[in-house]
Every structure is written in structure tokens, then in C-alpha cells.
Amino acid sequence: MATMEEAKNQKRKWLKDSLNKVTTEPVMFLYMFAFMLTSVVEQRFYVDRACRVDLGFSDEICTNIASNSSEKVIVQKYVAVFVQYNTIAMHGVPLVLALFLGAWSDKNGGARKGPLLAGLLGKTIYSVMFAVNAWQDSWPLYFSLYTATLPPALTGADLAIFMATFSYVADVTTPEERTLRITLLQVSYLITIPTGVALGKILFNATGESVVICFLVNAALLVVALIYAALRLNWRSAKRVMDTAKVVEKRKPFLCDFFDRQHLADTIRTVFRKRPGSRRAYLWGLLIAMGLYTFHRDESSLMYLYTQLTFNFDLNLYSNFRTYQSGVYVLGILCVMPIMTKVCKLPDAAAVLVGAAAHAAARVVFILAQMPYMLYVGATLSSLGPIVAPVIKSMVTKVVPIRDRGTQSH
Structure with a gap:
């Protein structure tokens, strides 16, 4: 009897400990699910709005654009061309903020919650304003850039969310469990990609192809993520005490504190600082590797155009492809990554090599x-690709001390 009671207590303790370890995973899940729910719908909106309003083609031509x-x-x-400008608008301001955001976060005792809430608020604004643009059917495509893309960029948006969560x-976490x-954090949002795309297609068709409703659902999910982050996460994730000088410095007005030129200097110093055991060269190699890897990150919008032009894909066919592609991504990282790290004890660098080779092979097939069907072959080949980003991020955290992690996370 006592043994059964002890077993129950152990299960309760294990469950409690497991739940206590859950931190930013639900935020990333909701954020990415919201994004993927409207990702294909958004690409379709660009084509349709450009055709009808910006270029002034007839309703018949735009409805059957694949046949013309x-x-x-x-x-x-x-x-x-619009996608390129939109991408610059979306990432230009966050790129500047990145020079200050990580250093400010590190200096303030691991202040990750503030940037995360700001980024989520920015993405919520984006979704609401995109719904407004879709509702105003006479607005040209570039209005979405001015009213939906630029304002959220001032909050850091995606960059702030990724920096804060990772x-x-x-x-x-300890170095041993960090990879x-x-x-798992990567999985928490990768798993939303196939489900989000598939449900987005269903929602779009069920609502009579309403872009407005799709983006309002997107906004609602982001609000839930905001509430969870506000209630669950600590304002400072790093368990260390700030010294007196930093406490006094923190009393400066927020903007003066955030854009302190010392943060820019700290960011540059973190990258160029001499480190024992050739760690500076190691860090540079990791940063270059991540930079090269991220070239494929924004390919989805152009991939939609490519499949439409080459294979006459419509929203449903492209959604099916994206669902399959992201599904094999999830299977690859869920099934293969634990085997690589826990069973085979494969070094992090070897895991990156495998993932990068898989991504490269897939792009050759796409070309x-x-x-x-060759698109599906390429997607299958790239199933191991998503392991690259989390492994590189983990490697970076093992190279730099805790005070520099926010600086390097973006």
C-alpha cells in the first residue's frame, strides 16, 4: 500500500517538475500556429490584391490567374518586387534593434519577458491591420506594407520573440540538457507548421475565402500567447543579482537606457572579444553558419510564386505541399534528433553538417x-534540415557566458 502511494507521489512530483520546466514553449506554439494559419492565405492575398487593384486586371482574369x-x-x-520591399520593411528596423536588444536584456538580469511581450504585441497589431487591409478591398497592395508591416517592426516583432524565447x-537550463x-522549443513551433497550414486551408474555404476572418483568428491566438507570457514568465530569467551600479543605471528613462551606446559597444565587444581556447573563432564560425542557413528562411513567399508559375499550383495544392513539407520536418526533428544526441552521442557539429547537407540537396531538387512530385521528393530530403538552427543556437550558448546570451541569440 505504501509502495503504491510512493509511486503515485513520484508520478505527481515528476508531472509537477515537468510542468515547471515548461516556459516559453506554449508562447512559441501559439505564435507559430497563428503565423502558419495565415501563411499561405497571405501569399494568395498578395497575388489577388496586386492583380485586381494595383494592376487593374479584370475579375475574370484574376479569378483564373493560373490559366492566364x-x-x-x-x-x-x-x-x-513587393515581397522584397516588404521583407526589408519587416526586418530593417529589427536589425537595428538587434544591436541594442540583446545587450539591454543581458544587462538587466536576463530581461527576456519585456521584449517578448513587445514582439507579441507587434505581431498582434500586424494581424489586425492585415485584416483591415483585406476588408478595404480598394486599398492597393503597398498599403499593407505601410499600415501592417512597418508599425510592428518598431517592436522588434519576430526578432524579439525568437531572441526572448530561446x-x-x-x-x-544546464549545459547538459540545453541542446x-x-x-524541444524548436519542435513546439515546428509541429504547428503542418497543422497550421492544413487548418488554415480549411478555415479559408469554410469562411468563403475570407482573409479577414483568418487574420482575426490569428490575432486571437496571439492575444492568448500574450496573456500566458504575462502571467507565467518571470521578468528576469537569469538567476543572478544586479550590482548597485546597474540598479542605478536602470533608473534612467527607458529609451535612454535601451539605446545606450554602451549596448552597441557590448554587442560588438561580445563578437570580437578574445576568448580562451580559440572560442572567438569558434563563435565566428557559428555566426557565419547561422547567417548562411537563414538564407532559406524567407523562401516560402517566393516558393508560392514559383509553384504557381511552374506547376500552376493554387492555394489548395500549395497548402497540401506545405503541409507535407512541414510534416516531414517535424518527423525528422522528433525522431532523428533524439537518436543523434542521446543514442548515437553525435557531436553538435556533425548534426549541423547532416542538416545543412539535407537542406542543400533539397534545394537542388527544387531547382x-x-x-x-519532385517537390515532394525534395521536401523529404530536407526532413533533417530543421535540426541546424536549434543545434547552432545551443552551441552558441555553450561558447558564451550567460551575460552574453541575449546578445548572441538573434
Whole structure:
């Protein structure tokens, strides 16, 4: 009897300990689920709005854009240029903020919660304003850049969310468990990609192809993420005491404190500082590797245009492909990553090599594809690709001390 009671107590303790370890994973899940729910719908909106409003083609042509080859090429070129400007607008300001955000967060005792809430608020604004743009059917495509993309960029948006979530996990984990925990954080949002795309297609068709409703659902999910983060996470994730000088310095006005030129100097110093055991060269190698890896991150919008132009994909066909592609991503990272790290004891560098090779092989297949099924072959080959980012992030946290983690997380 006592043994059964002890077993129950152990299970309760294990469950409690496991739940206590859950930190930013639900935030990342809700954030990415909201994003993926409207990802394909957003690409379709760009093409449709450019066709109808910006280029002034008839309703018949735009409804059957896949069957009108000459107009399709014109629309594709227009949207491709817009996507480039939209990407610059989306990441330009956060790129500048990145020079200050990580150092400010590190200096203030691992202040990850503030940037995370700001980023989530920015993405909520984006979703609401995108719904407004979709509702105003006479607004040209570039209005979405001015009203939906630029304002949230001032909050750090995606950069702030990723920096805060990954740095938070790095702060509260030991070096031994960090690779697995960061991988699980990666899984928490990767798993939303196939489900989000699939449910987004269902929601879009069920609501009579309403872009407005899709983005309002997106905004609602982000509000839930905001509430969870506000209630569950600590304002400072790093368990260390700030010294008196830092406490006094923190009393400066927020903007003066945030844009302190010392933060810029700290960011540069973190990258160039001499470290024992050739760690500076090691860090540079990791940063370059991550920079090269991220080239494929924003390919989804252009991939939609590519599949539409080459294979006449519509929203449903492209959603099916994206669902499959992201599904094999999740299977790859869930099944293979634990085997690599726990069973085979594969070094982190070897795992990165495997993932990068998988991604490269897939892109070669995409380029050479003559039939739609080849896209699925390429997606299957790249199933191990997503292990690259979490492993590199984990490697960086093992190279730099806790005070520099926010600086390096973006």
C-alpha cells in the first residue's frame, strides 16, 4: 500500500517538475500556429490584391490567374518586387534593434519577458491591420506594407520573440540538457507548421475565402500567447543579482537606457572579444553558419510564386505541399534528433553538417524539378534540415557566458 502511494507521489512530483520546466514553449506554439494559419492565405492575398487593384486586371482574369499565362507573369513580377520591399520593411528596423536588444536584456538580469511581450504585441497589431487591409478591398497592395508591416517592426516583432524565447530557455537550463531543451522549443513551433497550414486551408474555404476572418483568428491566438507570457514568465530569467551600479543605471528613462551606446559597444565587444581556447573563432564560425542557413528562411513567399508559375499550383495544392513539407520536418526533428544526441552521442557539429547537407540537396531538387512530385521528393530530403538552427543556437550558448546570451541569440 505504501509502495503504491510512493509511486503515485513520484508520478505527481515528476508531472509537477515537468510542468515547471515548461516556459516559453506554449508562447512559441501559439505564435507559430497563428503565423502558419495565415501563411499561405497571405501569399494568395498578395497575388489577388496586386492583380485586381494595383494592376487593374479584370475579375475574370484574376479569378483564373493560373490559366492566364501572360497576366500571371506580370502579376508574379509585381508581387516578387513587393515581397522584397516588404521583407526589408519587416526586418530593417529589427536589425537595428538587434544591436541594442540583446545587450539591454543581458544587462538587466536576463530581461527576456519585456521584449517578448513587445514582439507579441507587434505581431498582434500586424494581424489586425492585415485584416483591415483585406476588408478595404480598394486599398492597393503597398498599403499593407505601410499600415501592417512597418508599425510592428518598431517592436522588434519576430526578432524579439525568437531572441526572448530561446534566451529564456538557455538561461534556465544546464549545459547538459540545453541542446535537447532548445530542440524541444524548436519542435513546439515546428509541429504547428503542418497543422497550421492544413487548418488554415480549411478555415479559408469554410469562411468563403475570407482573409479577414483568418487574420482575426490569428490575432486571437496571439492575444492568448500574450496573456500566458504575462502571467507565467518571470521578468528576469537569469538567476543572478544586479550590482548597485546597474540598479542605478536602470533608473534612467527607458529609451535612454535601451539605446545606450554602451549596448552597441557590448554587442560588438561580445563578437570580437578574445576568448580562451580559440572560442572567438569558434563563435565566428557559428555566426557565419547561422547567417548562411537563414538564407532559406524567407523562401516560402517566393516558393508560392514559383509553384504557381511552374506547376500552376493554387492555394489548395500549395497548402497540401506545405503541409507535407512541414510534416516531414517535424518527423525528422522528433525522431532523428533524439537518436543523434542521446543514442548515437553525435557531436553538435556533425548534426549541423547532416542538416545543412539535407537542406542543400533539397534545394537542388527544387531547382531541377519538372513534375510536381519532385517537390515532394525534395521536401523529404530536407526532413533533417530543421535540426541546424536549434543545434547552432545551443552551441552558441555553450561558447558564451550567460551575460552574453541575449546578445548572441538573434
